[in-house]
Amino acid sequence: MKRYSLVIIAVLGGLVGRAQTNTPGALPAPHAPTLINSESADFDLNGHQGIYHRHVRVDDPQMKLTCEQLVAEMPQAGGRPNHIVAETNVVIDFTDTKGQTNHATGDKAVYVYSEQDGVTNKTVTLTGNPQMENAQGTQAGDVIILDLANNRLHFDNPHMIFRQSLNGVTGDTNSPSVKTNLPPGTIQNIDRIITQ
Amino acid sequence: MNAKVNIIRVSLAAGAGLLFAVALGVRAQPNGLQHANNFTSTEYYGPTNQQQIKSILSGAEALPQPGGLLIIKQLKLEMFNPDGRLEWVVNAPECVYDTFKGVANSPGHLEVRTGDGKFRTEGDGFLWRQSEQLLTISNNACSVIENGATMNIKP
Numbered sequence: 001m002k003r004y005s006l007v008i009i010a011v012l013g014g015l016v017g018r019a020q021t022n023t024p025g026a027l028p029a030p031h032a033p034t035l036i037n038s039e040s041a042d043f044d045l046n047g048h049q050g051i052y053h054r055h056v057r058v059d060d061p062q063m064k065l066t067c068e069q070l071v072a073e074m075p076q077a078g079g080r081p082n083h084i085v086a087e088t089n090v091v092i093d094f095t096d097t098k099g100q101t102n103h104a105t106g107d108k109a110v111y112v113y114s115e116q117d118g119v120t121n122k123t124v125t126l127t128g129n130p131q132m133e134n135a136q137g138t139q140a141g142d143v144i145i146l147d148l149a150n151n152r153l154h155f156d157n158p159h160m161i162f163r164q165s166l167n168g169v170t171g172d173t174n175s176p177s178v179k180t181n182l183p184p185g186t187i188q189n190i191d192r193i194i195t196q
Numbered sequence: 197m198n199a200k201v202n203i204i205r206v207s208l209a210a211g212a213g214l215l216f217a218v219a220l221g222v223r224a225q226p227n228g229l230q231h232a233n234n235f236t237s238t239e240y241y242g243p244t245n246q247q248q249i250k251s252i253l254s255g256a257e258a259l260p261q262p263g264g265l266l267i268i269k270q271l272k273l274e275m276f277n278p279d280g281r282l283e284w285v286v287n288a289p290e291c292v293y294d295t296f297k298g299v300a301n302s303p304g305h306l307e308v309r310t311g312d313g314k315f316r317t318e319g320d321g322f323l324w325r326q327s328e329q330l331l332t333i334s335n336n337a338c339s340v341i342e343n344g345a346t347m348n349i350k351p
Contacts, residue, residue, distance in 0.1 A: 034341040041319065041337035043308070045275070045284055046329040050317070052337060072339075074315050081315075081341055 035059040036070065048074040056086070063094040065109070084111040090126065097151065104144065106130035122148040137161065232258040241278055251275045264295040282311030288322070298326040306333060314342040 107128020
């Protein structure tokens with residue numbers, strides 16, 4: 001008899017839905033600069049755009065991103081990047097506020113930054129079979145949104161990935177993953193491991 | 197005849213190219229390009245904003261080559277917005293500028309930064325297309341963005 005362990009990711013709390021994207025008066029926290037490395041790059045100095053090609057690696061103090069192509073709208077003097085698109089084999093590794101490492105993958109990631117009427121919007125939208133994995137397990141969705149302004153994660157049509165256990169051992173295995181589509185309300189705010 | 201010019205200060209007419217515009221001024225000299233040391237070239241905006249500097253190009257040395265080529269050493273280019281704000285600063289130890297095609301290239305290092313220094317990029321080997329203001333860095337492209345994206349996700 002097969003046993004399945006359903007690993008509920010702790011970060012599910014407040015993930016379902018796409019609300020809460022604004023924080024009035026939010027101030028950007030100062031931190032070390034962001035580095036972008038690639039094999040080659042093209043820049044449109046007139047249009048303030050940079051396109052990085054092949055083995056692109058972004059190093060931020062709290063995020064590592066790799067992909068094959070990245071298009072960045074370069075900041076105007078005194079400004080900051082407001083639109084960055086990473087494509088092809090996008091991998092994002094970041095540490096949450098609990099110090100837990102998270103590993104996200106997808107075909108495309110779009111970073112958007114805007115300020116309007118004192119409200120800061122800063123998001124990374126991951127699409128193209130996006131998944132996020134951490135110590136608790138793997139969570140997938142049609143779209144994963146990292147709301148940086150409000151420190152939240154949002155999943156569109158979230159679904160868990162079951163992991164088959166072998167020899168009565170639950171938890172991570174090398175077995176093939178099985179996806180399910182549970183109604184969002186059934187998995188929201190659950191922070192435990194359920195063994196069947 | 198290659199007359200040696202120690203200091204060149206050229207004000208380019210409206211519509212002239214931005215980067216390496218000094219080459220255009222040098223090429224206009226009789227008998228082709230001239231050797232120049234510690235040169236500076238200033239370009240101004242068009243008729244509607246004649247007093248506003250568009251770019252300042254300086255270099256330690258400009259060496260004319262056959263075929264309309266010009267080797268520029270210790271290149272520094274500063275590009276300004278119409279409101280006078282410094283927009284871009286470009287530095288390259290050495291490059292070759294094709295005065296006919298309006299392109300510059302080098303296998304060497306290149307550094308570019310915005311006027312406020314919040315965006316900097318560098319790499320090895322580059323191609324600059326003057327008319328489109330397009331810059332290609334061939335190898336080891338590295339950019340630094342101050343105040344970049346913050347990732348601080350709350351579980």
